[in-house]
Amino acid sequence: MRRLKTAVLSDFLNDLPLGAFITYAYWYAYQQTHNQGIVSMLGTIAMVALLLAIFGGYISDKHSKIKLMRFLILMRFIFIALGTLFLVFKPEMSVAVVCFVVIASSVINIIYNPLTEAFAPALIDDDKELIKANSWVSLANNIATIVSSGVATIFVTINQPLISLIILLVSVMISYILLGFIKPDSAPAHAGKIKVKEILDNFIDGIKLVGHNKLIMLMIPIALIVNFCFYVIWLLMPKFAITVFNQYWFVYNGIDIAYTVGGIIGALIFSKIRDNIDSAMVCPACLSLQAVCLAVVGISSLLTRSLVSAIICIACWLAYGIFNSIFSIVYFSVVQMSSSKDNTGLMIGAVMTIFSIINPIATAMSDPLGNMVKLPLLTFILGLIMVLVSVLTFMPIYQRIFKKYDTLYSK
The missing domain is CATH 1.20.1250.20 (MFS general substrate transporter like domains)
Structure with missing residues (x-):
């Protein structure tokens, strides 16, 4: 040790x-x-x-x-x-x-x-x-x-x-x-030449597993839209803090700290309530509420750029971190339950890659979108889009699948 x-x-x-x-x-x-x-x-x-x-x-x-x-x-x-x-x-x-x-x-x-x-x-x-x-x-x-x-x-x-x-x-x-x-550990016994084909074959096997998992397939379009909106907003936060709240030097640092602390608070909250989780409600609710937080950041800074608005912005990022943390823990726990124990790593790796494939596009688009639309309005619009797609998870087709795996959290 x-x-x-x-x-x-x-x-x-x-x-x-x-x-x-x-x-x-x-x-x-x-x-x-x-x-x-x-x-x-x-x-x-x-x-x-x-x-x-x-x-x-x-x-x-x-x-x-x-x-x-x-x-x-x-x-x-x-x-x-x-x-x-x-x-x-x-x-x-x-x-x-x-x-x-x-x-x-x-x-x-x-x-x-x-x-x-x-x-x-x-x-x-x-x-x-x-x-x-x-x-x-x-x-x-x-x-x-x-x-x-x-x-x-x-x-x-x-x-x-x-x-x-x-x-x-x-x-x-x-x-x-x-x-x-x-003292260095020994190289794995199976170590050999690096084979790109072997990596790709493993990834393709993971994609095939995803294709047979209805819960993941239904979440892919929602995850891609939500991730796109989030990463556009996140990459614009330095510009947002400097231009929208230029008179308050602490805003950018406040956003970063609040988001991080929120994630930790969310994990602590989950550890206290995990035995009573209803994933059919918690996942859609947290996904929707984190989107609402970003929409509030946009609408608040549209109405005023006062100290109150700056504090609301930081508070919303704190809340976003809390809801995002709880959603991520619950959702990926459900994904683990929906896959074979022998394929969990392969499945999770494929899911994370698919969900993240839109991220480079989002970060690249933050520049043109930030120049086309005023930042408070853009943040509100993207947050509203996130809300609209998130509430789709309250539909019966999603609810039935989440409820199927709620035994994971039963006492």
Whole structure:
């Protein structure tokens, strides 16, 4: 367990400042250039990298987890160091440097993110410790997410890319050094040459499973529309905070922190009520309410740009995080119940890929849509569209399927 705890600490020191820097980078890129196209580009690259995670997961299965993790963190350190040195000699290129670091990290995350989700089993000596090991990983990820929002607030307040990069560089260096104290795990016995065809075959098998699952098939069009609207709105939040609430410096940081804290509150609420869940009501209700929250953000800022409206905006993002967290937990639990235990991983991976396939398009479209329509009105329209498609899940055809799996939560 000591090896695992050291690896978790290393991952924590890598993820925390990086998450904060990426949040700051979106804000900084728009604040300096007032060009939403740059923010859209960064978001699109991150979404494309997320879709390629299936390849990253396959690669991580072929190598020693610790050795691969050290290599990826070393590559991240090199890219950050190059960006830092360039910024020292060319401070006028700060936006380009910030974008370079974010893009390089997105590419590395294609492999790094699936790797960190899979290293726990490789670092424990007894399979009975797996649940405890996964709890350590989950706890560290949750803490890193919360704290990174606070660190992002500091980065935005200081607004010095060089200082932020130096902090990131030092943290990643410590993360790399920590891994040197861990005895590497052995490469999997089945490791061999990387075969792209094998990856694609596995993904196609997952798609076939999805095609036979009525619950997922019915949710695909709704998920695609909801995800498109959400990611357009989310990528426009730096511009929204700077232009709509330019007199209130705390709005962007408030949105980021509120969304993160809301997600954690939602998970805590679910842990208290999980034995009494009626998924046929909870899923549609949470899906609809999170959409209402974004519509309220738009209509509130349309009516007034006062301090009250700024606070309403942050409160709505807090509520969005709560409803989104509960919906995600319940829905994916139902998906797990609707699939064979032998195919759950394949099914979940295929579902996440299908649901996310619209995300790069949404992030790319945030720029033209943000220029065509005033941001408060656009946020309201997209939020209203989300509401209209979400209420479809109250229809009998959805209700019957959800009720079929409600025994998952029975006492």
